[in-house]
Amino acid sequence: MWEYTDKTKDHFLNPRNVGVVENADGVGEVGSMACGDALKLTFKLDENQRIKEAKFQTFGCASAIASSSALTEMIIGLTIEEAEKVTNEQIAQFLGGLPKEKMHCSVMGRDALEKAIACYRGEAAKKIDGEVVCECFGITDLEIKRVVLENNLATIEEVTDYVKAGGGCGKCHEKIQTIIDDLTGLQKSEKKKAAPMTNIQKIKLIEETLRREVKPALEKDGGNIELVDVDGSRVLVTLRGTCATCSKSQITLKNYVEFKLRELVADDLVVEEV
Amino acid sequence: MKMKVIYTDNNATTQVDPAVLSEMLPYLEQYYGNPSSMHTFGGQVARKITEARAKTAALLGAKPEEILFTSCGTESDSTAIRAAIASNPDKRHIVTTRVEHPAVKNLCEQLAKGGYRITFVPVDRNGALDLDLLYKSLTNDTAIVSIMWANNETGVVFPIEEIAAEVRSRRIVFHTDAVQAVGKLPINLGKLDIDMLSLSGHKIHAPKGIGALYIRKGTKFAPFLIGGHQESGRRGGTENVASIIALGKACELAGANLHEENTRVKELRDRLENALLKKVHKAFVNGGTEKRLPNTTSIAFEYVEGEAILLMMNEFGICASSGSACTSGSLEPSHVLRAMGVPFTAAHGSIRFSLSIYNTQAEIDFIVEKLPPIIARLRELSPFWKSAVA
Structure with missing residues (x-):
């Protein structure tokens, strides 16, 4: 059971300011x-x-x-300029602290506030560009960088606690680690440059990687993959089993199969379904 | 003032039966001897263990020498699967399901990293196993098939008798995690093709920290805990005497209460389920209701989140559990509900009630009175509810 503070329990059981303000000046979802x-x-x-x-x-x-209820209490009476300075940490502090696994609830409050302020100013909701790192929860590298910097996060678990990234399938853990390392100044040891391979060596290595790394993972979900051909840097494959009909198969192909092959065989490989 | 507790979370753990407690207490107080000792003081304890073994075997329709006492259901599962792969060192394939308890699921995932090929057989929207795929996955390389008898989250019961017979006909070891089935379903291992079966004491009104593994006579075995000669050399370590005696008593009582579980408890479960579905819109039962444990119901309340429901019920002393992400510390809802294809929107709001013979009709009616307003209140808080019913 979570260790919630009395204040958190109070704001959960007796939430303040529930509902929708009529003719609102700012809306954030x-x-x-x-x-x-x-x-x-x-x-x-x-x-x-x-x-x-x-x-x-x-x-x-x-x-x-409770975080939402706290947020409304905190911002009533503030100017927009004051409100936009409210941080997720302050929301958590207002409640006397949150369990670390629940910090993402305070981040959600901060995000909604930012959107509502942007809406009030007539700005298009601040576009969070960047590249999606965590597919499960749709979290970009910029969002991850922001929580890492603002909250001095040092591990993947902490990032997950604050923005959920990495809390699903776990495939993005390596990317999250890289972001953390870059920000904390730790440079990962340079990827070893492999000696150029012959075509035969490359095909063998691709086959081997598919067999050892990719197939077992796909088989867990009842799917499978077959190598059809290798044409320069193009790796041609067919998906079988449940993968063949799965709507997520393109994501699997690009984000998982291609990622693995680039990681373990060569940087420039492109996986295509035939 | 101490709040009255209404306990409907018996698939998580159960109250120790007072008769079980009084049976075990003397072995914590007066009779503390070691059953392996030569003196009478210790030896008399060994006789009680023999008695407990016989009672445990009787509940399962097994022979006493086929029962191995362990520390919990998880140890029983680990012992069974590791014994099977150790006895078949040339085989590298394991078949299980996508809805197993973490005791089996996470062990298999671990073994996969060590080079084992694992087939996780899928289930359909009702939680029923794809038997065709299961049988097709069996090969000469399969070391063990491990499939739970009944699911802890939904109560869905798998056709273990049929599966065991089919697996046996291929000469493959068959193990079942029957932690939720024992005491709720009649089991007669003497007539079934099951090689190994796990059970746990604290799910059947014995204390936590005691389990058992049935190992059919003739099944190849390798011990998990290496040590002394205890348990006929199949598990080293001084016996957890008092808890073993407790388990024996609990098994005896479980046999006697089996009828009540399948009549009165089942009626209470149905009363709860029917009343909640009638009073709460946009709610449905997770899993097929035909073949299901008599004490379990998992109900999805759409547009609300499970942890919030549990904590509001907690204010009334009502104990249940949830398939929601937030309750487990993970961010995704339960792997069982996801494997069944329950939409995330409903999985997050799934509540499991699991009853026992200690529950009364008054308690069920209290839940039926208190829960619908909680759901209504949380839906009022939810930004999705209005548009959902509009």
């Missing part, structure tokens, strides 16, 4: 049901440009509801 939590924040300003009213609707666990 983050998360989704598939992700397990979601928050809709609305606020309205008074004549002095201070937040007069703030309300929330949350789908999620006790700490998600």
Whole structure:
């Protein structure tokens, strides 16, 4: 059972400011049901440009509801400039702290607030560009970099606790580690440059990698893969079993099969289904 | 004021039966001898272990010498699977399912890293096994098939009798994790083709820290814990005497209570399930209801999150569990519900009630009274609810 503070329990059992502000000046929505939590924040300003009213609707666990409730209490009475300085750490502190696995609930609050402020200013919701690192939860490298820097995170587990990235299938752990290492100044030892391979050697190594690394993983889900041909840097394959009909197979092909082959055989390989 | 607890989380653990406790206590207080000792003081303890072994065997329709006492269900599972692969060193394939308890699932994933090929047989939307795929996956390289008898989260019961017969006909070792089935379903191993079966004491009103593994006579075996001659050399280590005696008593009681489990407890479960489905819209049962444990129901409440439900029920002293991500510390909902293809939106709001003979109708009616307003309240909080019912 989670060790929630009395204040967290109170904000969960007696949430403040539930609902939607009518004719809101700012609306921010983050998360989704598939992700397990979601928050809709609305606020309205008074004549002095201070937040007069703030309300929330949350789908999620006790700490998600409590963080949302806390956020509304924290921002009422603030100017936009003051509100935009609220950090996820402050939301957690307001509740007397959150279990580390639940820190992402406070980050969700901060994200919703930012979106609502952007909406008020008429800016297109701050676009979070960057490359999606965690496919399961749709988290980009920029989002990960931000929490790592703001909260001094040092491990993959911590990143997962704060933004969920890496909490699903786990395939992105290596990328997350690289981001952490880059930011903390630790350069990973340079990838060993392999001596140039002959075509035969390359095909053998691709076959071997598919057999040892890729097939067992696909078979776990009832799928399979066959090597058809290797044409320069193009690796031609067919998917079988459940992979053949799976809607995610293209993601598997690019993000997993290609990734593995690039990692273990050659950087320039491109996997294609025939 | 101490709040009354309404305990409907018996697939997690159970209350120790008072008769079990009084049976074991003397072996913690007065009779602390070592059953391996030559003196009467120790020797008298050994006789009680023999008695417990006979009672455990009787519940399963097995012979006493086929029962090995372990420390828990997980140890029984590990022992069985490791024994099978150690006895078949040339075989590198294991067949199991996608909905096993972590005791089997995580061990198999570990073995996969060590070079074993694992077939995780899928289930359908009702939680039923793809038997065709299961049988097709069996080869000469298969060292063991390990399939749970009943699922801990949904209560769905697999056709173990049929599967065991088919696996046996291929001369492959068959193990079943029957931790949830024992005491809830009649089991007669003397008539079945099961080679090894795991059970756990604390699921049948014995204390935590005691389990057993049935090993059919003639099954090749290799010990997991190497040490002294205890358990006929199949598990080293001084016996957990009091708990073994407790397990024997619990097995005796489980046999006597089997009828009540399948009548009164089942009726209570059905009453709870039917009433909740009637009172709460957008709720459904996870898993097929035909072949299911008599005490278990897993209900998905759409548009709400399980941890929030559990903590609000907790305010009324109601204990249950959830397939939600947030309760487990992981971020994804239970692997069982995902394997069944339950949408994430419903899996996050899945609550499991698992009853026991200690539950009363008044308790069930109390849950039926308290839970629907909790769901309604959380749905009011949810940004998705209005558009879902609009």
